[in-house]
Amino acid sequence: MSVRPTRTRTILATLGVATLLLAACGGDDSEPEASDAEAPEAAAEDDDGDDADTTDAEQITLVVDVFGEQGFGYEALYEQYMSENPHITIEERGAGLGLGDYNDRLVQQITAGSGAGDVVALEEGTIVQFYAQLDKFVNLADHGAAELESNFLPWKWEQGAPGGFVLGLGTDVGSMAMCYRSDLFEEAGLPTDRDEVSALWTTWEDYIAVGEEFEAADTGQGFLDAATNVYNTMLMQIAGNNSGYTYYDPDNNLDLDNPDIKAAWDLTIEMIEKGLSTGLNSFSDEWNAGFQSGSFATIACPAWMTGVISGAAGDDAAGLWDVADAPGDGGNWGGSFLAVPAESEHPAEAAALAAYLTTPEAHVEAFEALGNLPSSPQALGDDAVLAATNEYFNDAPTGQIFGAGAQDLQPVVLGPQNNAIRTAYEDALRSVEQGERTPDEAWQNAQDTAAGIG
Amino acid sequence: MKDRADPHVSTAGGRPGGLRRPSWARLDQKISPYLYVLPFFVLFAIFGLYPLGYTVWISLTDQSPMSPETSFVGAENFTRLLEDSRFWNSVGNTIGMFIVATIPQLMMALILANWLNRRLRGIGFFRMAIAIPIVTSTAVVALVFGMFFARDYGLANGILEMFGMERIDWRASRWTSWMSIASMVDWRWTGYNALIYLAAMQAISRDMYEAAELDGASRMRQFWQITVPLLKPTIIFTVTISTIYGLQLFTEPLMFTSGSGALSGGSTGQFQTITMYLVQVMRTYHQWGYAGAIALVLFLLIVVMSAINFLLVRRISSDR
Numbered sequence: 058m059s060v061r062p063t064r065t066r067t068i069l070a071t072l073g074v075a076t077l078l079l080a081a082c083g084g085d086d087s088e089p090e091a092s093d094a095e096a097p098e099a100a101a102e103d104d105d106g107d108d109a110d111t112t113d114a115e116q117i118t119l120v121v122d123v124f125g126e127q128g129f130g131y132e133a134l135y136e137q138y139m140s141e142n143p144h145i146t147i148e149e150r151g152a153g154l155g156l157g158d159y160n161d162r163l164v165q166q167i168t169a170g171s172g173a174g175d176v177v178a179l180e181e182g183t184i185v186q187f188y189a190q191l192d193k194f195v196n197l198a199d200h201g202a203a204e205l206e207s208n209f210l211p212w213k214w215e216q217g218a219p220g221g222f223v224l225g226l227g228t229d230v231g232s233m234a235m236c237y238r239s240d241l242f243e244e245a246g247l248p249t250d251r252d253e254v255s256a257l258w259t260t261w262e263d264y265i266a267v268g269e270e271f272e273a274a275d276t277g278q279g280f281l282d283a284a285t286n287v288y289n290t291m292l293m294q295i296a297g298n299n300s301g302y303t304y305y306d307p308d309n310n311l312d313l314d315n316p317d318i319k320a321a322w323d324l325t326i327e328m329i330e331k332g333l334s335t336g337l338n339s340f341s342d343e344w345n346a347g348f349q350s351g352s353f354a355t356i357a358c359p360a361w362m363t364g365v366i367s368g369a370a371g372d373d374a375a376g377l378w379d380v381a382d383a384p385g386d387g388g389n390w391g392g393s394f395l396a397v398p399a400e401s402e403h404p405a406e407a408a409a410l411a412a413y414l415t416t417p418e419a420h421v422e423a424f425e426a427l428g429n430l431p432s433s434p435q436a437l438g439d440d441a442v443l444a445a446t447n448e449y450f451n452d453a454p455t456g457q458i459f460g461a462g463a464q465d466l467q468p469v470v471l472g473p474q475n476n477a478i479r480t481a482y483e484d485a486l487r488s489v490e491q492g493e494r495t496p497d498e499a500w501q502n503a504q505d506t507a508a509g510i511g
Numbered sequence: 512m513k514d515r516a517d518p519h520v521s522t523a524g525g526r527p528g529g530l531r532r533p534s535w536a537r538l539d540q541k542i543s544p545y546l547y548v549l550p551f552f553v554l555f556a557i558f559g560l561y562p563l564g565y566t567v568w569i570s571l572t573d574q575s576p577m578s579p580e581t582s583f584v585g586a587e588n589f590t591r592l593l594e595d596s597r598f599w600n601s602v603g604n605t606i607g608m609f610i611v612a613t614i615p616q617l618m619m620a621l622i623l624a625n626w627l628n629r630r631l632r633g634i635g636f637f638r639m640a641i642a643i644p645i646v647t648s649t650a651v652v653a654l655v656f657g658m659f660f661a662r663d664y665g666l667a668n669g670i671l672e673m674f675g676m677e678r679i680d681w682r683a684s685r686w687t688s689w690m691s692i693a694s695m696v697d698w699r700w701t702g703y704n705a706l707i708y709l710a711a712m713q714a715i716s717r718d719m720y721e722a723a724e725l726d727g728a729s730r731m732r733q734f735w736q737i738t739v740p741l742l743k744p745t746i747i748f749t750v751t752i753s754t755i756y757g758l759q760l761f762t763e764p765l766m767f768t769s770g771s772g773a774l775s776g777g778s779t780g781q782f783q784t785i786t787m788y789l790v791q792v793m794r795t796y797h798q799w800g801y802a803g804a805i806a807l808v809l810f811l812l813i814v815v816m817s818a819i820n821f822l823l824v825r826r827i828s829s830d831r
Contacts, residue, residue: 083795117688119521153773155770156810157773157795158770161794161795164576164794164797165576165794167576167577176750186576186577186797189576189577189578189579190576190579192579208597278824285771337662337663338682338768338769338770338771338772339770339771340769340771341768341769341770342658342661342769342770343661343662343664343770344770346663347663348662350664352663421724427746473577474577474796474797476795477795477796477797480771480772480775482773483772484772484775484778484779485778485780486773486781488778488779490778491680491682491683492683493683493684493778493779493781494778494779502779506597509595510796
């Protein structure tokens, strides 16, 4: 009786919902197309160029895989390269992808032998795991890369060329600084001038003391973003100045009793116990929101972090952030390499592109675009880098601040499962921040987990 | 089917130089059905059997992209699994979250279906409305709930504060994170189960209710003594499906944390499910052989849990 009309209505309603969904899906699809609008244009230009050249160069597309919220800052270099080499179209993937996700995917692609780009970025902490898979990569020395050695800091070159096999060419290094919110410092009655701030903390103990002073002023905001970032920074710095390695010794054996780990751990625990940490999960949505609302006053700042901050904090916070020297002495965290997987159909062209993207000039370009600090001594000595200021960071002389330490950085050896083990220690620190575990329990737990991974 | 086909074979074979047409027709009759179902089995072999077999093989090795050679290690991965406290932690979390999420979910679905099984104005709209969450992507649900339960700016904490209560770091402790994740699962799946119950309820004859009403049975009594027993097969179905889904819970707890270390399922692994641990072992630790062993144990666990649930549900319904 009344069943039939109801059913018709139900069907209509179902159709309506389905239509809405289809419309929504359509919307999703069209977005990337819109943002990729440049690609077809570029291809069209290439076609024109090809006709004019009347060369027999085949039209090819090279895919570059990068990671990180803002990518690697190569857009201008791509344009330049494509106009010089009209038969090549460059397509970049991965901007907006976190390192963890990027690397997991890359490992699968490399192992499967398909799906990876023609040029792929390998991060400092993850390049080590590919040492076991050198047969899956092109030896860039076969394409003339051996002559480029003098273009890179010696330790950077060695990291990228294990046993003389040129696996990757260095892009950037992550020398250390400390970024801070000058408005929050002012509110807490601390100096705001970057030289005065740098003078406040020559050691990490000083940094903790400043933090206590900040907390005492009761601004309602935290002193630092998360224990994990400052822990990583301190570990790399302490390891660089002492053992020269973190969780793995130079022979790739797990050494969790390395006193440098415990030293960085203990300092971090002290910061947590004194209530300095906001306890946010680094690189999470809330952490990003924290930059916008100014939930914390300082953040350990490898050179590449400046790009992360300006991206997350947005235009409204321009001029509020500033850069001071990092406490302690030197240190490096992060930085990447460009490699060419053996599966690439155009290894020669890909190798040429990787070399082009890592020339000293390209390093300067990427530094200007995103603040990624060059790993090339020529670029580090370049006036454009030395004189560079970062408008977003209150015109801080970032070239000087980051560049000063980069030339005499002490390299730190990282082992194959470095990232996975680092995550175990980060989780443990978070559990202390959240009050779920005591520092001793957390330490024991991190050691156990790490031993199971290694 | 085989029994019926066999005599045909013997008669066809036993007639030398028989008439062509009939034998072709018989052959057609015999083979065609297999050809019709073949596509499914070919696809099943490629996407079902082969991966399963490969998982069994890989679980007996130490394969890893980190080492160039793979060697056969026998049952080593399985013995390691037995002593792996992180694995058992993830089993506890998965079963715990399954119970916290599924029992109230099926109860609510049953009640919801009972409400919707009435003649009301615009009932079609309400019936459609409860289906909407099913068509929402899990990732979107998780993102929205992730923001809802955010520590500093989340709506949930905003409401708590409005009533003068303490903020809660939802992700920090076991119970709060389980509740948050269970709420995501329930929001999404309650309507789905309610629809299934509703369909089954509509098949129950009205006469039974009318008879019960004449005998003076209350609505509550009608529900428990007529509806629920007659829904028994449907309840078994939803419980089985929910068990399979619940034991594979992945997207909700994964998306519950953004940023680094999401696969760890919280700082102490307090909401890391079996599938999250599986993916972490495979993708982050690169221990593929061990991951294969976890996958197989998960498979067995689902079979066992489904069987237990089946027996439980059958028992409960027949008691009433």
